Amino acid sequence: MNSRERVLKAINFEEPDMVPISELSIDLSLMEKILDIKKDITYSSQSALISDREKERSLYDIYYKTYRKIGLDLIYCISTSLPYDYELKKLPNGQLVDELGRTCTFDPTSKTQTVTGTVFNTEEDVEKFLEYEFPDPEAPGRDYGLRHLKKINQETMALGFHIREPFAQTWEALTPVKFVYWMHKNFSLVKKFIDKLTDFNIQLIKILCQHDLDIIIMGGDLCEAKGPMLSPDRFRSLGVFDAMRRQVEMAHRYNTKFIKHTDGFVDPLLEDLLDIAKIDGLHSLDPSAGVDIGKIKKNYGDRLILHGNISVDNLATKRPEEIIEETKNVIKTASPNGGHILSSSNSWYGGGKLENYLVMVETGRKYGKYPITL
Amino acid sequence: MKSNITYVRFFNIPKTKVTIMSNGSDILENVKECFIKLEGPDRIKELTMKALDSGVEANQLIKAIKEGLDEVGKKYENSEYFLSDLVMSGVMASEVTNLVKPRLQSADSEPIGKVLLGTVKGDIHDIGKNLVNNMLTTQGFEVIDIGVDVSPEKFAENIQKHKPDILAMSCLLTAGMPEMSKTVQLSKKVSSEVKTMIGGRPITKEFAAEIGADAYGRDAFESIDLARKMVGSTTIE
Numbered sequence: 001m002n003s004r005e006r007v008l009k010a011i012n013f014e015e016p017d018m019v020p021i022s023e024l025s026i027d028l029s030l031m032e033k034i035l036d037i038k039k040d041i042t043y044s045s046q047s048a049l050i051s052d053r054e055k056e057r058s059l060y061d062i063y064y065k066t067y068r069k070i071g072l073d074l075i076y077c078i079s080t081s082l083p084y085d086y087e088l089k090k091l092p093n094g095q096l097v098d099e100l101g102r103t104c105t106f107d108p109t110s111k112t113q114t115v116t117g118t119v120f121n122t123e124e125d126v127e128k129f130l131e132y133e134f135p136d137p138e139a140p141g142r143d144y145g146l147r148h149l150k151k152i153n154q155e156t157m158a159l160g161f162h163i164r165e166p167f168a169q170t171w172e173a174l175t176p177v178k179f180v181y182w183m184h185k186n187f188s189l190v191k192k193f194i195d196k197l198t199d200f201n202i203q204l205i206k207i208l209c210q211h212d213l214d215i216i217i218m219g220g221d222l223c224e225a226k227g228p229m230l231s232p233d234r235f236r237s238l239g240v241f242d243a244m245r246r247q248v249e250m251a252h253r254y255n256t257k258f259i260k261h262t263d264g265f266v267d268p269l270l271e272d273l274l275d276i277a278k279i280d281g282l283h284s285l286d287p288s289a290g291v292d293i294g295k296i297k298k299n300y301g302d303r304l305i306l307h308g309n310i311s312v313d314n315l316a317t318k319r320p321e322e323i324i325e326e327t328k329n330v331i332k333t334a335s336p337n338g339g340h341i342l343s344s345s346n347s348w349y350g351g352g353k354l355e356n357y358l359v360m361v362e363t364g365r366k367y368g369k370y371p372i373t374l
Numbered sequence: 375m376k377s378n379i380t381y382v383r384f385f386n387i388p389k390t391k392v393t394i395m396s397n398g399s400d401i402l403e404n405v406k407e408c409f410i411k412l413e414g415p416d417r418i419k420e421l422t423m424k425a426l427d428s429g430v431e432a433n434q435l436i437k438a439i440k441e442g443l444d445e446v447g448k449k450y451e452n453s454e455y456f457l458s459d460l461v462m463s464g465v466m467a468s469e470v471t472n473l474v475k476p477r478l479q480s481a482d483s484e485p486i487g488k489v490l491l492g493t494v495k496g497d498i499h500d501i502g503k504n505l506v507n508n509m510l511t512t513q514g515f516e517v518i519d520i521g522v523d524v525s526p527e528k529f530a531e532n533i534q535k536h537k538p539d540i541l542a543m544s545c546l547l548t549a550g551m552p553e554m555s556k557t558v559q560l561s562k563k564v565s566s567e568v569k570t571m572i573g574g575r576p577i578t579k580e581f582a583a584e585i586g587a588d589a590y591g592r593d594a595f596e597s598i599d600l601a602r603k604m605v606g607s608t609t610i611e
Contacts, residue, residue: 176457
């Protein structure tokens with residue numbers, strides 16, 4: 001059974017030969033260590049930021065080589081590509097501005113760009129952007145990176161694509177303070193932003209899924225450690241779950257599974273995510289926030305793919321022996337009957353311990369053979 | 375007495391009754407209620423102006439806000455309120471502070487303490503830090519916010535420059551934890567008086583004890599109480 005077959009069995013709730021292992025992303029600084037190379041590429045998992053096609057190809061070459069070297073079963077195309085001939089805007093202070101008006105700052109630890117601000121100061125700025133400057137999802141070139149990754153992967157690993165949640169992108173594009181203030185003062189403006197991004201994503205999914213994607217994973221958090229970032233009622237009134245369902249339905253038209261990522265304590269949103277949004281799987285399952293994978297497996301394990309749950313905090317701070325125990329426990333709890341992809345509860349962060357990440361994979365291979373006997 | 379109940383469209387909750395009183399006590403209650411119900415920045419500004427115009431003293435207003443914020447904090451703890459509600463309370467608190475500050479200054483009120491605040495090196499996230507800034511400022515602290523990705527050396531330099539009572543650090547990523555540890559150690563070398571308070575997603579009470587930090591704040595609300603205790607001010611009257 002090859003890696004892709006292993007993943008396909010698991011996401012269809014069957015037991016493959018062994019538990020598939022993957023990561024949503026690995027920071028460039030870690031991939032450099034793993035491959036013993038140095039690369040100068042500016043990119044982000046939150047936004048399309050690579051305007052140089054050669055560098056974009058090089059990034060996906062590195063991803064592919066890293067995932068193969070570690071022995072992972074599923075590779076994600078981490079970001080949508082910019083359209084051909086798109087000119088990335090730069091602020092005088094050197095910060096990049098993405099297509100949604102988000103300003104990005106370089107994080108030297110991960111060697112990636114992180115969204116840290118916005119160009120929007122007033123509601124009028126946002127109205128003008130939504131009316132006249134909103135990006136076109138069908139602009140040619142958005143699948144450039146995916147096409148390259150697909151070509152080099154040749155179905156050795158299962159292929160996934162990371163898109164971003166319209167709510168999370170709006171939260172970032174407006175910044176939390178303006179999002180909350182305008183949600184109170186000008187609700188329709190915030191909703192319009194989310195709705196436009198939903199329509200954008202639906203078109204994008206249609207384009208991407210034509211490349212035989214196995215999984216769409218939707219990044220962007222709905223929750224923080226304590227619970228949902230907005231009350232479930234407010235999420236509903238903004239149409240977040242309905243919007244997600246429309247995106248799920250588009251993915252399903254192409255037989256592509258749809259997994260939602262969120263950090264934090266997701267339990268209060270589980271029913272909405274399953275019954276309204278109709279997602280196929282959940283990623284992160286953040287144990288640091290108190291998510292109990294055993295409880296979720298028991299209640300929803302026959303219809304929800306579980307992806308994650310090895311604590312990124314523990315991976316960064318604990319000893320390898322402790323990671324082995326944690327990984328064994330997650331396999332014992334989540335792997336029986338399939339529906340489980342072993343991974344960290346976020347991604348391999350540049351500031352983490354490479355030794356621990358590799359121990360997690362090694363443990364997965366050693367104890368993840370079906371039938372699970374732990 | 376004038377009475378008027380309208381409804382806030384989005385939150386769908388009754389708007390606080392507007393009461394204009396001669397002794398100011400009811401209007402302070404209105405301010406507090408407005409906070410607890412999170413009726414928004416415009417509404418709190420309106421009530422604050424009314425309170426000030428009717429002769430309510432600035433420090434009484436700050437006390438009402440503190441009481442309102444405490445209630446919001448409890449609701450957050452009980453999962454009745456969410457992160458967006460905390461952000462809203464911060465925005466509202468900031469609006470009131472801007473209106474009240476000039477009057478506090480004209481009354482020669484000194485800040486109750488000085489806090490040096492930043493997100494540690496290796497981390498550029500700032501939601502938590504900004505919330506803490508808002509809350510502390512509202513409660514009468516002078517906050518010097520030196521931003522994100524702040525190295526231990528830069529923290530130390532600013533301790534020497536500003537001589538704060540408290541050094542407050544935040545991080546979202548685990549990568550920031552060793553930097554916090556270094557900064558706590560360095561801060562103690564450059565000042566025997568500064569107290570250290572830490573918080574953020576991966577931070578625990580145990581970690582705070584391990585690195586020798588003086589306090590750990592679970593959230594922005596707890597940071598207010600901790601900061602007050604650190605400067606020996608349990609009330610702001």
